[in-house]
Amino acid sequence: MTQNKSIIILGIESSCDDTSAAVIENGEIRSNIIAGQKVHEAYGGVVPELASRAHQQNIVPVVDQAIKQADIKPSDISAIAFTRGPGLLGSLLVGTSFAKGLSIAQNIPMIEINHLQGHVLAHFIKENVNDNNHPAFPHLCLLVSGGNSQIILVKDYLDMEVIGQTIDDAAGEAFDKCAKVMGMPYPGGPLIDKLAKEGNPNAIAFNKPRIPGLNYSFSGLKTSFLYHLRDEIKLNENYIEENRANLCASLQKTIIDVLIGKLVRASKETGIKEITVAGGVSANSGLRNELIRKAEQHCWNMFIPEFRYTTDNAAMIAITGHYKYLKGEFANHDMVPFARMVIK
Numbered sequence: 331m332t333q334n335k336s337i338i339i340l341g342i343e344s345s346c347d348d349t350s351a352a353v354i355e356n357g358e359i360r361s362n363i364i365a366g367q368k369v370h371e372a373y374g375g376v377v378p379e380l381a382s383r384a385h386q387q388n389i390v391p392v393v394d395q396a397i398k399q400a401d402i403k404p405s406d407i408s409a410i411a412f413t414r415g416p417g418l419l420g421s422l423l424v425g426t427s428f429a430k431g432l433s434i435a436q437n438i439p440m441i442e443i444n445h446l447q448g449h450v451l452a453h454f455i456k457e458n459v460n461d462n463n464h465p466a467f468p469h470l471c472l473l474v475s476g477g478n479s480q481i482i483l484v485k486d487y488l489d490m491e492v493i494g495q496t497i498d499d500a501a502g503e504a505f506d507k508c509a510k511v512m513g514m515p516y517p518g519g520p521l522i523d524k525l526a527k528e529g530n531p532n533a534i535a536f537n538k539p540r541i542p543g544l545n546y547s548f549s550g551l552k553t554s555f556l557y558h559l560r561d562e563i564k565l566n567e568n569y570i571e572e573n574r575a576n577l578c579a580s581l582q583k584t585i586i587d588v589l590i591g592k593l594v595r596a597s598k599e600t601g602i603k604e605i606t607v608a609g610g611v612s613a614n615s616g617l618r619n620e621l622i623r624k625a626e627q628h629c630w631n632m633f634i635p636e637f638r639y640t641t642d643n644a645a646m647i648a649i650t651g652h653y654k655y656l657k658g659e660f661a662n663h664d665m666v667p668f669a670r671m672v673i674k
């Protein structure tokens with residue numbers, strides 16, 4: 331009797347400031363190791379040159395740990411899936427070069443992955459062999475991260491269409507930049523989330539963007555926030571200190587209202603009620619609660635990711651690799667990173 335060989339994908343993610351490696355066997359998670367980079371905290375944002383140097387230090391131990399934790403040998407790997415873009419070029423170069431080296435050394439094929447597609451497909455990672463709780467096609471994905479705010483029509487694993495996106499800043503950027511002007515460290519999103527729990531979301535009204543269609547804009551909100559602080563500080567120099575929780579709660583509510591408003595519209599326009607959310611900002615507790623509420627109100631079948639799959643991780647790269655492997659979509663060794671890669 332012949333036994334079907336497992337499909338074992340090693341995923342490698344190095345697009346920004348997290349070095350991650352993961353092993354997925356037949357769609358099921360075996361390991362997902364993430365090494366963050368504390369070096370950027372002192373600078374109020376990710377410093378590209380420092381990020382690529384930290385990736386160089388982290389990549390070998392992170393991949394080694396992922397392989398050991400999955401209890402496999404490098405020769406068991408069916409293919410190496412690596413993030414080709416979008417991201418910081420120097421950071422992407424580290425993961426891409428490592429994938430090429432391992433591919434040549436072990437004679438294993440490589441698969442290039444679009445990081446954004448990875449975020450969307452994180453919902454298909456199986457936690458165990460019986461895990462079949464995944465979104466159906468077509469579905470809508472609200473992808474919200476530090477670099478993107480998009481509504482994506484997901485027709486199949488590898489067939490996606492962006493139907494709405496930000497014309498300037500992303501939602502994560504709005505969180506981070508507003509946190510910065512309040513003197514809070516990077517990344518500001520998680521801190522605003524924490525402080526917002528103690529504040530009144532209706533305390534302060536910020537200008538909401540009026541952008542036609544399904545597109546977003548967050549740069550006006552950032553300016554409205556800045557002007558509000560400037561005016562109030564003229565009257566009370568301790569304004570930020572005394573109102574931090576209300577500022578965080580009101581800002582967070584405005585961002586959530588804008589994000590969900592367009593998602594509701596997209597669902598109505600397409601008639602699709604199968605909805606997912608992905609990306610770093612999907613860790614936001616206010617957004618998660620509001621999505622659950624909206625799902626009940628509009629009869630959506632809502633998929634909210636586990637926290638460990640919201641921010642950058644290689645498990646989402648490996649699962650995307652799994653589906654590209656099934657279609658035989660492999661990369662050549664002359665493949666170079668692509669900092670501005672988009673979903674087409």
Ligand code: KG4
Pocket residue numbers: 346474475476477478501502503505506517518519520523609610611612613614615640641642
């Ligand atoms: O997806 P991600 O890890 O990186 C990319 O941009 O690819 O997203 C990072 C973004 C940052 O802007 C961070 O502030 C935001 O996600 N973020 C949050 C929360 N956790 C992370 N924003 C709001 N609330 C959170 N709990």
